[in-house]
Amino acid sequence: MLFERARQVFPGGVNSPARALKHLPSSLVARAASGPYLYTDRGRLVDYCMAFGAIILGHAHPRVKRAVEEQLERGWIYALLTEQEVEFAEAIRRHMPSVEKMRIVNTGTEATMNAIRLARGYTKRDVIIKFDGNFHGSHDYVLVKAGSGAATWGIPTSAGVPQDVVKLTVVAPYNDVDAFLKAVKEVGDRLAAVIAEPVAGNYGLIIPDAEFLKALREETKRVGALLIFDEVITGFRLGLGGAQGRFGIRPDLTTLGKAVGGGFPIGIFGGRAEVMDLVAPSGPVYNAGTYNAHPVSVAAGLAVLKELETGEPFRTADEAAERLAKGIEDIAGRLGFDVVVKKIASMFQFYFKKGDVKTPQDVRESNEKMYLKLHEIALRHGVYLTPSQFExxxxxxxxxxEVVEETLAALEKAFQQLKTEIG
Ligand code: PMP
Known part of the structure; x- marks a missing residue:
């Protein structure tokens, strides 16, 4: 069996923890993907993980494929400036005006690591504030009370991060203005930056109050620290302007990734020109990368942006999430489950619990076992829900x-079966 072989060569049998399913004996094996579907060792599945948000147009979108193929014809790496990357950056800046200048790297992890380094270089201060359950990639500055796979696997604070680094990362509760103000006060004049997911997508889905985001903006400005919005998930998903456009908040620095690379490796950090000009070679904050602004990722990203600019992909994706959220609420309600569904644009998540979900604590209070059980049953009905309560x-x-109808019919059966199984 492939997973057995995989376990011999990869820790846990996978190359990223979120790919291992803690409620199943083996991970899924992918063979192909097209549109909304994944083709796996368990047959065709409607995909709601979408490479953890990296795909917004659908798998193997013809326009993205063509752009990549055209790039391959011209060679795929030069390690020189290209016209396409300038065009790409100009388009990003047009849609997200706070990103006056940017650097294109390869992953969201690199983007947040460099944004934090830059904030420290700019402010000449050391401490950052991050939020409980937010996830900003897998580097030392941010693997403290992190979400995503780190939460799923019960290792929010990674081993191997030096204590001296942990001390510089102060963790505050998400979506709690008073606690945030208290944290800022405690850190005092050592605060370099506050980094936040403006809509949290790594601890389930947590949509913050507008006042919380406003407090982040006002307070960082007041104390001379930078505000970093990590829009690796939300950028070019909550509309062309990202979460910052939707909530009308202008951060100092922004990180992007996932959707903006069309499924090819990408990360971007950018923001105020005066701050970005500190990045080498124009300034002393070092960043470099053999694969930075990789031509294949840039070609894919440009194709995605051109498609998103028509507005149509957002309409379809957002409507699908809306119908699914309503449908799940309806099915669960009819069958007597206490389920809370959260939704924004093309992101949604549901929780087996009473009441609302507005903080990581609310997520922790939901019944994770039921989610995983339903996940497993839904798989048997051809639906691949995101594989963790924390995604x-x-x-x-x-x-x-049609795809949504097919999914809701499958989920109806899945919820019914769940009811039977739990008696
Ligand atoms: N920031 C956020 C908000 C993310 O969701 C992720 C990935 N899930 C990252 C950063 C890290 O991005 P990457 O996996 O490309 O390193």
Whole structure:
């Protein structure tokens, strides 16, 4: 069996923890993907993980494929400036005006690591504030009370991060203005930056109050620290302007990734020109990368942006999430489950619990076992929900009405079966 072989060569049998399913004996094996579907060792599945948000147009979108193929014809790496990357950056800046200048790297992890380093270089201060359950990639500055796979596997604070680094990362509760103000006060004049997911997509889905985001903006400005919005998930998913456009908040620095690379490796950090000009070679904050602004990722990203600019992909993806959220609420309600569904744009997640979900604590109070049980049953009915309570379901432009109907019919059966199984 492939997973057995995989276990001999990879820790836990996988190359990223979120790919291992803690409620199943083996991970899924992918063979192909197209539109809303994944083709796996368990047959065809409607995909709601969408590579953890990296895909917004649907798998193997023809326009992205063509752009990549055209790039391959011209060679795929030069380690020189290209016209396409300038065009790409200009388009990003047009849609997200706070990103006056940027650097294109390869992953969201690199983007947040460099944004934090830059904030420290700019402010000449050391301490950052991050939020409980937010996830900013897998580097030392941010693997403290992190979400995503780190939460799923019960290792929010990674071993191997030096205590001296942990001390510089102060963790505050998410979506709690008073606690945030208290944390800022405690850190005092050592605060370099506050980094936040403006909509949290790594601890389930947590949509913060507008006042919380406003407090982040006002307070960082007041104390001379930078505000970093980590829009690796939300950028070019909550509309062309990201979460910052939707909530009308202008951060100093922004990180992007996932959707903006069309499924190819990408990360971007950018923001105020005066701050970005500190990045080498124009300034003393070092960043470099053999694969930075990789031509294949840039070609894919440009193709994605051109498609998103028509507005159509957002309409389809958002409508799909809306219908699924309503449908799940309806099915669960009819069958007597206490379920809370959260949704914004093309992101949704549901929780087996009473009341609302507005903080990581609310997520912790939901019944994770029931989620995983339902996940397992849904798989048998051809639906691949996001594989953890601490992740988010994503829709794409390929999730048409028919696909959504097919999914809801499958979920109806899955919830019924769950009811039977739990007696
Ligand atoms: N920031 C956020 C908000 C993310 O969701 C992720 C990935 N899930 C990252 C950063 C890290 O991105 P990457 O996996 O590309 O390193």
């Amino acid at each position: 988010v379901n994503f829709t794409s432009a390929a999730h048409t009405r």
